[in-house]
Amino acid sequence: xxxxxxxxxxxxxxxxxxxxxxxxxxxxxxxxxxxxxxxxxxxxxxxxxxxxxxxxxxxxxxxxxxxxxxxxxxxxxxxxxxxxxxxxxxxxxxxxxxxxxxxxxxxxxxxxxxxxxxxxxxxxxxxxxxxxxxxxxxxxxxxxxxxxxxxxxxxxxxxxxxxxxxxxxxxxxxxxxxxxxxxxxxxxxxxxxxxxxxxxxxxxxxxxxxxxxxxxxxxxxxxxxxxxxxxxxxxxxxxxxxxxxxx
Amino acid sequence: xxxxxxxxxxxxxxxxxxxxxxxxxxxxxxxxxxxxxxxxxxxxxxxxxxxxxxxxxxxxxxxxxxxxxxxxxxxxxxxxxxxxxxxxxxxxxxxxxxxxxxxxxxxxxxxxxxxxxxxxxxxxxxxxxxxxxxxxxxxxxxxxxxxxxxxxxxxxxxxxxxxxxxxxxxxxxxxxxxxxxxxxxxxxxxxxxxxxxxxxxxxxxxxxxxxxxxxxxxxxxxxxxxxxxxxxxxxxxxxxxxxxxxxxxxxxxxxxxxxxxxxxxxxxxxxxxxxxxxxxxxxxxxxxxxxxxxxxxxxxxxxxxxxxxxxxxxxxxxxxxxxxxxxxxxxxxxxxxxxxxxxxxxxxxxxxxxxxxxxxxxxxxxxxxxxxxxxxxxxxxxxxxxxxxxxxxxxxxxxxxxxxxxxxxxxxxxxx
Numbered sequence: 001x002x003x004x005x006x007x008x009x010x011x012x013x014x015x016x017x018x019x020x021x022x023x024x025x026x027x028x029x030x031x032x033x034x035x036x037x038x039x040x041x042x043x044x045x046x047x048x049x050x051x052x053x054x055x056x057x058x059x060x061x062x063x064x065x066x067x068x069x070x071x072x073x074x075x076x077x078x079x080x081x082x083x084x085x086x087x088x089x090x091x092x093x094x095x096x097x098x099x100x101x102x103x104x105x106x107x108x109x110x111x112x113x114x115x116x117x118x119x120x121x122x123x124x125x126x127x128x129x130x131x132x133x134x135x136x137x138x139x140x141x142x143x144x145x146x147x148x149x150x151x152x153x154x155x156x157x158x159x160x161x162x163x164x165x166x167x168x169x170x171x172x173x174x175x176x177x178x179x180x181x182x183x184x185x186x187x188x189x190x191x192x193x194x195x196x197x198x199x200x201x202x203x204x205x206x207x208x209x210x211x212x213x214x215x216x217x218x219x220x221x222x223x224x225x226x227x228x229x230x231x232x233x234x235x236x237x238x239x240x241x242x243x244x245x246x247x
Numbered sequence: 248x249x250x251x252x253x254x255x256x257x258x259x260x261x262x263x264x265x266x267x268x269x270x271x272x273x274x275x276x277x278x279x280x281x282x283x284x285x286x287x288x289x290x291x292x293x294x295x296x297x298x299x300x301x302x303x304x305x306x307x308x309x310x311x312x313x314x315x316x317x318x319x320x321x322x323x324x325x326x327x328x329x330x331x332x333x334x335x336x337x338x339x340x341x342x343x344x345x346x347x348x349x350x351x352x353x354x355x356x357x358x359x360x361x362x363x364x365x366x367x368x369x370x371x372x373x374x375x376x377x378x379x380x381x382x383x384x385x386x387x388x389x390x391x392x393x394x395x396x397x398x399x400x401x402x403x404x405x406x407x408x409x410x411x412x413x414x415x416x417x418x419x420x421x422x423x424x425x426x427x428x429x430x431x432x433x434x435x436x437x438x439x440x441x442x443x444x445x446x447x448x449x450x451x452x453x454x455x456x457x458x459x460x461x462x463x464x465x466x467x468x469x470x471x472x473x474x475x476x477x478x479x480x481x482x483x484x485x486x487x488x489x490x491x492x493x494x495x496x497x498x499x500x501x502x503x504x505x506x507x508x509x510x511x512x513x514x515x516x517x518x519x520x521x522x523x524x525x526x527x528x529x530x531x532x533x534x535x536x537x538x539x540x541x542x543x544x545x546x547x548x549x550x551x552x553x554x555x556x557x558x559x560x561x562x563x564x565x566x567x568x569x570x571x572x573x574x575x576x577x578x579x580x581x582x583x584x585x586x587x588x589x590x591x592x593x594x595x596x597x598x599x600x601x602x603x604x605x606x607x608x609x610x611x612x613x614x615x616x617x618x619x620x621x622x623x624x625x626x627x628x629x630x631x632x633x634x635x636x637x638x639x640x641x642x643x644x645x646x647x648x649x650x651x652x653x654x655x656x657x658x659x660x661x662x663x
Contacts, residue, residue: 058623079627086625097620100458101547113540114626144458151458158624 015064039212048202057081090159096151149180253323272355284383309598318409337415345410352402471521482510515565522561527553545634571654
C-alpha cells in the first residue's frame with residue numbers, strides 16, 4: 001500500500017466498479033489538490049457520477065483505494081463514511097433534491113443543524129449564504145414555490161453552508177438554461193475560491209469545464225487524455241446505405 | 248392477465264398485504280353467509296335477521312377501507328414513468344388496481360363459502376364437519392342467488408372503491424402551484440388559471456419536478472367536534488328516556504335503545520372526521536418552539552402527511568373508543584358474547600389498524616426520494632428513526648388521552 005502524496009486532499013488509485021456486473025469504472029486513478037477546482041469531463045455514461053460517488057464515500061469500489069487527507073476511505077465502515085460525508089464533504093445533485101416540507105433557509109441550514117449547531121446560529125449562516133447566492137428574498141418560501149434555478153441555488157447553499165473541505169458537484173447545471181447555468185456556476189466557483197473549498201465538478205460541457213483549474217476526462221470508465229469520438233455523420237450514412245433496399 | 252402477472256412477481260410484504268385483504272374479505276363473507284343461515288333457520292324472526300345484516304355493514308366498511316388502502320400502496324398500481332411512456336397511464340392503472348383488488352376479495356369470498364359449506368355439513372371428511380349445521384340451516388339447501396349476491400358484495404364494493412380512489416384526476420395536479428407563480432396571490436391565480444406555458448402532466452412528473460404544493464390544511468376539526476358533541480348529546484338524551492327494546496348487538500340480550508346507538512355512531516364519526524386536523528395540530532405543536540433538526544423534520548412531515556395518516560388514525564381512535572364503550576356497556580353480559588360477534592369485532596379492529604399501517608407504508612414510499620437525499624447529506628439513520636418515533640409519540644400523546652376521554656364520556660350514559 002503506497003502512501004498518497006502530501007498535497008493531495010483526495011487521492012484514488014485503480015478504482016474498479018461494476019454495477020450489477022456492468023462495468024462502470026475500470027482502473028481510474030486520480031489526485032485532487034487542496035483548494036483546486038477539478039473538472040471531471042466526458043460524455044454521458046462515462047462513469048463521472050460513479051467516480052464522484054466513490055470519492056465521496058457513498059459507494060465502495062470493488063477494487064482500488066480512496067484516501068482523504070491520508071485517511072483510507074475504502075476501509076471505513078458505513079457509519080464512519082456517513083460522518084465523513086456529514087462533516088467534511090458537500091454534495092450537489094444534478095437536480096436539486098430539497099426536503100419539500102422545509103422552507104429555503106431551513107433546507108440550507110439543515111446540515112448545520114444535523115451537526116448540532118444551535119438553531120439561531122445555523123439560521124444566520126444559512127441566510128448569509130442565501131444572500132450571497134442572490135436568493136435572500138425567497139428564504140421563507142417552500143421549494144414548490146421556487147423556480148428550478150432558485151432551488152438549485154438553495155441546494156448549492158446547503159452544500160456550502162457547513163464549509164466543507166471538499167465539494168462534489170455532479171452536473172450541477174444540467175437541468176438549467178444557459179443564462180442560469182452561467183450564473184450558478186459563477187457563484188459556485190467564486191464561493192469555492194473565496195473560501196478555499198476544493199471542488200470536484202462532473203460535467204460534460206466544455207464551457208463549464210473551462211472554469212476549472214484542471215481537467216480530467218473519462219471515457220467508458222477509463223481515464224483518457226482527450227475525448228475524440230469518431231464523427232457520427234459518416235457512420236450514419238454508411239448504415240443507411242447498407243440498410244437501403246433500393247441502393 | 249397483466250394484473251395476475253404483476254401479482255405473481257410481487258415482493259412478500261405486498262403479498263402479505265393482499266393476503267390480509269383476502270382474509271378480511273373471507274371473514275366478512277362468512278358473517279354475511281351466517282346472517283343468511285340465520286334468516287333461513289328462523290323465517291319468523293325477520294327483524295332479527297335484518298339487524299344482523301345491518302351489523303355486517305361495519306365489517307364490510309372496514310374491509311373495503313382496508314382493501315382501498317392496500318390497492319393504493321400496491322407497487323403494481325403505482326404510476327411508473329416507463330409504463331406511462333408506453334401508454335399504461337392512470338386510467339389503465341385504475342383498472343389494474345380494481346382487478347387485483349377483486350381477485351384478492353374473490354379469493355376471500357370463496358374461502359368463506361367453503362367454510363360455510365363445510366360447517367353446514369355439505370363437505371365431508373374434515374374435522375368440525377357439520378358442527379354448525381343448525382345455526383346455518385344445514386337441513387335446507389343454500390339459495391344460490393342469495394349466496395352469490397352476498398359473496399359478490401365485498402369484491403364489488405372493494406373494486407369500485409379502489410377504482411374511485413385511484414381514478415385519474417386533473418384537479419390534483421392542477422391544484423399544484425407551478426413554478427410560474429411568483430408567490431404573490433396574483434401570480435398564483437394566474438398560474439392556477441391557464442398560463443400558456445404551463446405543462447400539466449397527469450402522471451407524477453419527471454424526477455426534476457417532484458415539488459408539489461402542499462395539500463390544504465385539514466379543516467375537519469370544527470365539523471368533527473360538532474358531530475362528536477351532537478353524538479354525545481343524543482346519547483345522553485336517549486339514555487334518559489330509559490332502556491327500550493332496540494337493535495341490540497347479535498348475541499346480546501341486553502339491548503341499548505336506537506338513540507344510544509345513533510349517538511354512539513355519531514361520536515365515532517366525529518372522531519374519524521377530526522382525525523386529519525388533530526394530526527396536523529400534533530405536527531404543528533411538535534415543531535413549534537425553536538426546533539432542532541429532529542423536531543423540525545418530524546413535525547413538518549407530520550403536518551404534510553396529516554391528510555393521509557389522519558383519516559385512518561381517526562378511524563382507529565373511533566374503533567378504540569367504540570370498543571371501550573362497548574366493554575363498559577356489556578361488561579356484565581360478557582359470557583354471552585358469541586363467536587360471530589368476536590369475529591366481527593376482530594375484522595373491524597384488524598382492518599382499522601391494518602389501514603393505518605398501510606397508510607404509513609404509503610407515506611414512506613412517497614417520501615423515499617427525500618429520505619435518500621437526507622441520507623446522502625450524511626444524516627444518521629438513527630436521527631430519521633428518532634424523528635419517526637417522535638411522530639408516533641406525539642400522535643399517541645395527543646390522540647390517546649383524547650380517545651380515552653371521549654370513550655369515557657360516551658360510556659357514561661350507557662352504564663347508568
